Amino acid sequence: MNENFDRAPGAGRTRNFPAEHGVVGAAGDGDRTTSLFDRREPLRQPRTCPPFAENNTGAAVVDRDFKRENKPHQSAQANSTSASSACDDVDSLVKSSKLSANAPEFVPSGFIPYEDPSCGDDTVNYYVEPTLADMVTDFLGHLSSSPGSFDSDIGSITDTLNYWVNTEELLEELVELIFTQSTAIPNFSYTGARLCNYLSHHLTISPPSGNFRQRLLKRCRIEYEERDVAVRGDQETQKKFHSFVLFLGELYLNLEVKGSKGRPERAHVLLDGLNELMKSLFSSPTDGNLICAVKLLKLTGSVLDDAWKEKGQSHMENLIKIIKNVVLDATCSRDVGQMLLKLVELRSSDWGRVRAAAAASDATPDNDPNYFMNEPTFYTEDGKPFTAADPEYAEKYQEILDRQDYFHDIYGENGDDLYDFEDEMEPEMEEDFENFCLESERKRQH
Template sequence: MTDSFDRTPGAGRSRPKLGSPSPEDLGRLAEAGDGSAKPSTFSQHEPLRQPKTSLPLADGGVGSAAESRGTQSPLQGSSILSIDAPEFYPFGYTEYQEVPYEDNSEGYYQDVTLAELVQDMLSHLNASPGSFELEVEGIAATLNEWVTTEETLQELVELIYTQSTSIPNFAYTGARLCNYLSQHLAISPASGNFRQLLLRRCHTEYEQRNDAVKGDEVTQKSFHSYVLFLGELYLNLEIRGPTKRATILLEALKNLIDALLSNPVDGNIICAVKLLKLTGSVLEDDWKLNGKTEMDAVVAKIRNIQLDSTCSSRDVKAMLLNLLELRSSDWGRVVSGASAVEATPDNDPNYFMNEPTFYTDDGVPFTAADPEYSEKYQEIVDRECYCPDFSEENGTEECYEEEDGMDPEIEEAYEKFCLESERKRRQ
């Protein structure tokens, strides 16, 4: 049994071969069946099926080929696509409608209030005070379009006053703006124009001066800002008259100074000093023009406060002393300035103003106005290195001490430095 067993893989098994059946197979099939020999399923290949539709003709489509056979194309009549069909929009779609742009300057600020507009303008001027001359004309033109009623004019005055007395260092620019608007705002209702309403607003604060100088720190600080703003208004608000300034402000400033000095706490005194440094020379000139000596009375009060050891701090007393010295020099002005040719240390107090300041070994400063200037200056020249010439190559000053010379180690290091510099320069 083992001898007849074939161990070859696949031995004893055979796969039917595809192709035509043998005569023996046909005979067996005829005997088993009804005598009709049927071909095997693995007979020769069936012929290819004819296409359901004919290929399109050269000059027509499917419809043309079907028409040529007298039959209807399967695609004909079933398609609803058409170039004339309306556009399809999904559910919830909103068609975009482009709004034409209109260059209408009147509607540019239609969503902005007057307060916001003025706030933006003043913030811009505060950030760029140098652009005042370039911007103020446009600001006035814009405000003329907005301020057309008595209510808006009153609101404008209040806005500018509030910003000028609350923004630090804006009093000067605010006063200049008030002066320009008082001359260029077109509206002038029966209640008063811009300048009249502004002075009326300042008068309201002026009437509370006696209580403000005795109030708390916040009240005093607000009052001090008002005082300095009024001083700027006095210098910048132009009106018709010989002095081109509001006379009513001259009297108001005198009373404000008296109120500040009547309660000589540090804050009030500092405010009075700032006001007098700002307007002292102009106030005294205007008082003298009117035949008054009001500045002498103010200086007398300041001197009494400066001599009183209990009414102010040491730093404030130093400020008062500097103010008194400033007034004694006619507020820093030269009454009769000598010509440049005739100027001498005796007739020109500013003769030594631009001279440099030197220091001795002990740190004591001295200038050309010092009587011993020549001797002290010569000592400095003899002691230290003085070199008027500069090196043309590297722009550094060449300075040597010819008498003492340099230390040997320093000289050796310097020579190495020069050689290294020369080597790098030639590379």
Template sequence: RIDGIDFNHESRSPIPSGHSSSSAADALVRNSKLSAAAPEFVPGNYASFQEDVYSDGSEDYYPETSLADFVQDFVSHLNSSPGSFESEIDYITDMLNSLVTTEDILQELVELIYVQSTSIPNFAYTGARLCNHLSLHIRLSPASGNFRQLLLKRCQTEYEQREHSVRGDPETQKRFHYYVLFLGELYLNLEIKSRKETPGRANVLLGALKELLNTLFSHPEDPNLMCAVKLLKLSGSILDDTWKEKGQSDMDEIIKKIEDILLDAKCSRDVRQMLLKLVELRSSNWGRVHTASVSSDATPDNDPNYFMNEPTFYTADGTPFTAADPEYSDKYQEILDREDYFPDIFVNLCAEYQKSCLLAQLRY
């Protein structure tokens, strides 16, 4: 039910008694002039359901749909075609603004997108970009908070359950790991605007990410350590820079925790190798090349670090790709499938992936 309208509701007429219904039907058959050979009737305004809803900008885009159905449809589309984000996002936002007319519906929208972003692993990057755009362009802003504020509150609710989640069953832990990586993407992509300054990152997430890393390292089982490594490969350079700018040594503390785990924890040999490579990566300034380029003037041509903020992955044949790759979804899912169905093989290959990543960075 959206704004008092239930798209799933069907009106029903009373059913007449069997005798009167039969008599009326017989009379209609005797007097009917209809032919069974007549051509099929098609309403003049009928449009085939197979028509590509993304093919034009008509106002019949997803006609008579609920908010949940609409979110499911466009998330599925963006997940399968992440390269279409820029061309689709304005229309998606316009549709959401027409649907989100009450505080309750805004809450529902936040929950729907949060759930999608933390349950589809290869949607975390696109989900964070989506959240940033909607936080800037969803018009409704009730007393309970705008889109961004409600999203951060939802993330905080999950954050407060971190100790329970990290000790939960395997499925609970898996969902927690997806949440951690989504929060990392959100920190990199969510823009906070102010009246006097240029857009910045949500500092509240900075402290949350540190505590989430502490939680993962305090329970040094392989899945938790692998999640921490993924988070640090994703956002480690940005976290490190931000803490240094604030005069804080938080990354040094995190690296010390990793070194302690390498000495004492009973993690697998392959996860231990991943941790060692991460320490090496940080000691090399996260693989970045020092440059005098001013960040505000940085371009792919004048700044060798331009693409460093996006994580680089490798397919089975060693082909590098990032989240901006049009085939990102398929390639990333391939890696996830190997991790899910062949965990031992995946872990054994991790060291080789790390080696390839470092060699690629040295080449450039």
């Protein structure tokens, strides 16, 4: 083994460049020629930390030119200084950092968490249990948008309310919510009245201070007492009062109470109230008040008229007189006046009702208004309707029936059965027809 083998780390890794021509050793060393670069570069310091760009500018950039070999000690010293400064910077950064590996969550700098203003600082549970007002509002909104689902949904709605409403305060709140929504939501008075009637019979809570129906009538009484002020109020006040009047009319038609004989009947306690409400509306004959009165009478006129007649009261006749006086005074617009006149005509025709029709054997066009109801209507070539009331109807109608019988015999009942000519076919025709059918069958098989 070569005795000159250098066992030091990094030995043999020096860069040996070819010697320049004409360069020899010093005088007296003729036996040995040395290259100008025949010396080893000192070992590079280990990089324990990554250098930063701002700290090693000019020192970490390796110059691939031969100039670097001229200053090896200076380059090594620069590298060492750069590594030391980089380690110092990292150590100072770690000591000043507030980050922790044990933190429950990572929040980027500049992140602003959202805070719900409705929640307090010490709120832990973000789920808020719905209140009775929220639940009733959802129920009424559903029934308003889908009134046809009333019969299928009212049972589950009542079960939920029986679970929630267990105190007098909640019962009072429920009555107020239903009354407010029934008089505020457009076209909800009918569904609201049906809901009130159902709850009055199926709501289990019944405190001594009053059940659901009694509290509802008390709430209506409060609004009823303000009738004379409401009909002379501003437009918004009148509109709210009109909604209450129509709701009370629907409530009279739908609310059922037990009568003296145990049979369900209407709440007759509302009869006098409806009469006084209409008097108040006519006392201030503005267009809005008069239109509300017309709507109420069209809705409940026949029922009120019958109830007052049974009691021997002439309230309806008095109201008709008031209407005629309003029309004669001409304090309302022309359109509203026409509405009032049509209402008077409607009452004169017994509210458009048709009493028991005459027997079929005794019915005539004069004594039975439904005489021609089930008869078909035809049209002439000019497009004019031709009904049973026309004198020539019977004769022409019989011609139409005869024509239908004729086509029925030819085409059959469904119009697609051909007339059977088999009885009129001669023997030769029958034979030819059979041959034709056989030939057609053979062609279809081939």
